[in-house]
Every structure is written in C-alpha cells, then in structure tokens.
Amino acid sequence: MQAVSNKLAERIGDVPTAVSAEYKPRSDGGKMKALAWFGTRDVRLIEAAIPDITDPDDVVLRVTGTTICGSDLHLYHGEIIQLQQGDILGHEFMGIVDRVGPNVKNIQVGQRVVASFQIACGECSYCKQKLSSMCDRTNSSGLQNTMYGHRDAGFFGYSHFTGGFPGGQAEYVRVPKGNVNLLPIPDSVPDEKALYLSDILPTSYHAVVDVGVKPGDVVGIWGLGPIGQCCVRFALLKGAKRVIGIDNVPARLKLAQEISGIEVINFSEHTDVVKRIQELVPGGLDVAIDCGTFHQPKTLLHKVEKALMLETDVSEIVNEMIMATRKMGSCAIIAAYAGYTNHFNIGALMEKGIRLVGCGQAPVHKYWEELLEMIVERKLDPTFILTHRVSIDEFPALYASFDKRLGGVEKVFVETRFSAPPSTGAPKLSSVAEWGEEVYTV
Ligand SMILES: NC(=O)c1ccc[n+]([C@@H]2O[C@H](COP(=O)([O-])OP(=O)(O)OC[C@H]3O[C@@H](n4cnc5c(N)ncnc54)[C@H](O)[C@@H]3O)[C@@H](O)[C@H]2O)c1
Ligand SMILES: [Zn+2]
Ligand SMILES: [Zn+2]
Numbered sequence: 001m002q003a004v005s006n007k008l009a010e011r012i013g014d015v016p017t018a019v020s021a022e023y024k025p026r027s028d029g030g031k032m033k034a035l036a037w038f039g040t041r042d043v044r045l046i047e048a049a050i051p052d053i054t055d056p057d058d059v060v061l062r063v064t065g066t067t068i069c070g071s072d073l074h075l076y077h078g079e080i081i082q083l084q085q086g087d088i089l090g091h092e093f094m095g096i097v098d099r100v101g102p103n104v105k106n107i108q109v110g111q112r113v114v115a116s117f118q119i120a121c122g123e124c125s126y127c128k129q130k131l132s133s134m135c136d137r138t139n140s141s142g143l144q145n146t147m148y149g150h151r152d153a154g155f156f157g158y159s160h161f162t163g164g165f166p167g168g169q170a171e172y173v174r175v176p177k178g179n180v181n182l183l184p185i186p187d188s189v190p191d192e193k194a195l196y197l198s199d200i201l202p203t204s205y206h207a208v209v210d211v212g213v214k215p216g217d218v219v220g221i222w223g224l225g226p227i228g229q230c231c232v233r234f235a236l237l238k239g240a241k242r243v244i245g246i247d248n249v250p251a252r253l254k255l256a257q258e259i260s261g262i263e264v265i266n267f268s269e270h271t272d273v274v275k276r277i278q279e280l281v282p283g284g285l286d287v288a289i290d291c292g293t294f295h296q297p298k299t300l301l302h303k304v305e306k307a308l309m310l311e312t313d314v315s316e317i318v319n320e321m322i323m324a325t326r327k328m329g330s331c332a333i334i335a336a337y338a339g340y341t342n343h344f345n346i347g348a349l350m351e352k353g354i355r356l357v358g359c360g361q362a363p364v365h366k367y368w369e370e371l372l373e374m375i376v377e378r379k380l381d382p383t384f385i386l387t388h389r390v391s392i393d394e395f396p397a398l399y400a401s402f403d404k405r406l407g408g409v410e411k412v413f414v415e416t417r418f419s420a421p422p423s424t425g426a427p428k429l430s431s432v433a434e435w436g437e438e439v440y441t442v
Pocket of ligand 2: 068069070071072091092117199200
C-alpha cells in the first residue's frame with residue numbers, strides 16, 4: 001500500500017505550501033534520539049540530526065514530554081498511506097524552547113510550551129477562525145487533495161499524506177510557524193497535565209461540542225481509549241444525564257465504570273451491541289460518538305474484505321451507532337478514518353433522520369486556551385487517564401504493548417533526558433517489560 005501510494009503521490013505531485021517540511025540540521029552536527037517508522041509493526045529508535053531554525057518563523061523545542069496515541073497505531077499497522085521509511089513519528093509533545101527564528105515575537109527561549117498536533121499557518125481563512133486542523137497552506141499532499149477534494153493541515157509525524165513533517169517522539173522538534181502552533185504553559189501546571197492539550201483533550205472536547213451534547217442527553221461512546229474516556233468526562237460536563245461506554249478491554253471498561261461512574265457494555269459479552277443498547281435505552285440514544293478504531297474489524301465479512309483490499313476502512317461502528325440512536329438523533333465520528341468502506345447503512349441514516357457529523361481532525365487552537373484555563377482552575381484533571389511513564393528508549397516496546405493494550409495501559413507519559421521528575425501523584429518511571437501480562441486482542 002505504501003509503495004503504490006508513494007508512487008501515485010509522486011505522479012500527482014506536491015501542492016505548494018507556506019512551510020517547508022524538512023529541517024536543516026544543527027551546524028554542530030548534534031544528534032538526538034527519535035522514533036522512526038520502517039514498516040508495518042516495525043518502528044525503531046534511531047539517531048537523527050538535531051533540527052535547527054530552518055524558516056524564520058520556526059521554533060525548536062527540547063522535548064520534555066511526549067506520548068503515543070491511538071492514531072499512531074494506524075501508522076504502526078500501515079493503515080495510513082504515504083509513509084516512508086525513516087519518517088520520525090509523534091504528534092503529541094511539549095517542551096522547552098531551545099531556539100527561536102527571527103520572525104517569532106511571542107515565544108522566548110526557555111519558555112515551557114505545548115505544541116498542537118497540527119501545523120497551522122495562522123493566516124488562511126480557516127486559521128482566522130481557529131480551525132487550525134483545516135489550514136489550507138501547510139499540507140503538500142496532492143494525493144490527499146485528489147482523494148478528498150481538499151487537504152487537512154500538515155500534521156507532525158503523520159506520514160507524507162499530512163505533509164511529511166518530522167514528529168515529536170524525539171528529543172528535539174522543529175515547530176514550523178512557532179508563533180501560532182505553541183501554547184505557553186504556566187508554572188502551576190505540571191507537564192503531565194499540560195501535554196494532553198496537544199491533541200486528546202481538544203479532540204475529545206471538540207467531538208462533544210461539535211455533535212452538540214445537551215443537558216439531559218443519553219450519550220453512547222464507542223471505544224474507551226484515551227479519546228473515549230475524555231469524551232465521557234466532557235459529555236457529563238455538558239450535562240448528559242446518562243453515558244454508556246462500549247469497549248471490550250477490561251481495564252478500560254473498569255476505568256469508565258468505576259472512576260467516571262458510567263454504564264458500560266463489553267462487546268465481547270454482548271456481541272449484539274445494538275440489541276443491548278435497545279434493552280438499556282428503549283427509545284434509543286440521543287447522541288452517539290465513535291472513538292474507536294477502523295483497523296479492528298469484528299465480523300468475518302469485514303475482516304475478509306479488508307484483507308482483500310476491497311475496503312480500507314470498516315463501517316461496523318458507524319452502523320451500530322446509526323441503529324442504536326433514536327430517530328432524528330445525532331452521531332459523530334471523531335475516530336480517524338482514511339479511505340473507503342463497504343456495507344454502510346445509508347438507508348437507516350436517511351430514513352431515521354440521523355445527523356451524522358464527521359468531526360474532522362480536531363482544531364486544537366479553537367479549544368486549547370479554554371481547556372488550559374479549566375486545568376488551571378482545577379475543573380479538569382487529565383491525569384485520570386494517565387497510567388504509565390516510560391523512557392524514550394522504550395518507544396519500540398511501547399508501540400507493541402500499547403497496540404495489544406497490555407498491563408491496563410491507557411495514556412502514557414514518555415520522558416526524555418530533558419524531562420522534570422514526575423509530579424506529585426503522577427505515575428513513576430516504569431519499564432514496558434514490567435507492565436504485566438493482561439493481553440488483549442480482538
Ligand atoms: N479526529 C481527531 O482529531 C483525532 C485525534 C486523536 C485521535 N483520533 C482517533 O480517535 C480514536 C481513538 O483514539 P485513542 O487514542 O483513544 O485510541 P485507542 O486505540 O487507544 O482506543 C480505541 C478503543 O476502541 C476500542 N474498539 C475497537 N473496536 C471497537 C468496536 N467495534 N466497538 C467499540 N470499541 C472498539 C478498542 O478496544 C480501544 O479501547 C482513534 O481512531 C484515533 O485515531 C482522532
Ligand atoms: Zn494523537
Ligand atoms: Zn492556515
């Protein structure tokens with residue numbers, strides 16, 4: 001898939017952008033540790049050149065915290081196209097400003113900042129509305145333009161389909177347009193609470209806001225990974241009277257049930273999820289949100305069709321949501337999809353008057369200040385999903401274990417040699433090998 005998509009992309013050609021994707025190495029020849037993609041289920045820790053200021057709007061960060069995301073698993077499984085061997089991954093990171101380009105006026109060397117997973121230009125019509133993930137001027141993928149009619153913004157560490165920018169699972173990162181893509185963090189907020197402003201907090205908040213959860217709603221949430229768990233919290237914050245979470249990973253079901261206090265459905269026990277929801281909520285859900293993953297088909301039909309490349313993505317969760325939601329209710333997709341699917345229940349969607357919202361890649365800039373304020377005011381504490389802390393040296397093992405959801409892993413804080421010690425109450429450093437043997441596969 002990668003070879004074909006890269007060939008096709010070459011033939012279509014790149015779209016001009018306002019930023020360059022490649023960085024200039026530092027003149028002293030300094031090296032850093034970074035995690036790079038080499039093939040399906042093949043990621044390696046490499047020694048890469050430390051980036052320098054390449055464009056005048058750049059900022060270079062010394063990374064103090066990074067992590068792995070469910071979206072990285074799509075790369076790990078080779079499900080996102082235009083990956084190239086040696087691509088540095090990672091789109092969620094924070095750090096201390098190491099160098100600043102001459103055009104950057106609002107960020108100073110030594111400041112603590114979080115980066116958004118998307119690279120916005122700050123000037124196009126989307127950026128002016130803070131729809132940073134939709135920026136028109138930072139993603140060079142002509143292939144994405146051909147497939148979707150338009151392009152997302154460029155993203156850090158997420159293949160050449162989103163611009164080919166080196167990512168943040170590294171000791172240093174170059175942040176293009178550093179004047180708009182960094183959020184300063186006050187001293188009162190430790191790294192473990194700030195890092196998740198990069199992606200998962202704005203993403204899950206966006207899903208709940210975009211689909212319009214209202215007081216009194218009954219909400220179903222498919223997938224209880226970090227995104228789903230945060231959607232649970234935000235749905236409750238917006239006044240949902242009942243939230244039902246669906247997954248089959250015991251530790252994740254337990255977290256949602258015991259810590260967030262919601263009802264859960266284990267889809268391995270209740271294989272007919274729609275029937276189970278109809279038993280629990282006879283009239284149907286008001287709102288359903290897809291926080292799952294398109295590379296884990298449940299049914300033989302989709303397994304076979306996917307294996308034969310008759311479809312790239314799977315419609316199972318979307319169909320369950322449409323069936324389980326009341327007439328004229330709303331369904332949202334915040335889970336990432338990339339291509340095409342079969343057996344989509346378009347009839348039920350139309351006849352029931354379901355409002356199906358594709359939330360898009362979340363516009364982090366629209367929400368991150370509001371969410372930081374909630375953290376500062378202690379109305380929001382994202383550490384409820386933080387289960388482990390590991391060293392950057394463990395990244396390859398972390399990918400394998402996060403993929404299998406070993407040892408109750410939910411969200412991880414990955415430290416570098418620049419990280420502060422764990423803050424009070426946050427997980428202590430562990431080794432992936434010690435995590436325990438709770439193995440889970442679909
Ligand atoms: N739109 C955005 O901006 C954005 C940003 C970040 C992540 N994402 C996407 O959100 C999704 C969730 O991210 P995450 O980090 O929580 O991922 P994750 O992989 O940790 O969690 C996904 C969960 O979905 C569950 N699941 C799989 N199949 C299911 C099914 N049929 N029914 C119910 N649950 C099912 C899995 O068991 C798992 O617990 C991913 O698809 C990710 O790519 C989107
Ligand atoms: Zn992410
Ligand atoms: Zn823009």
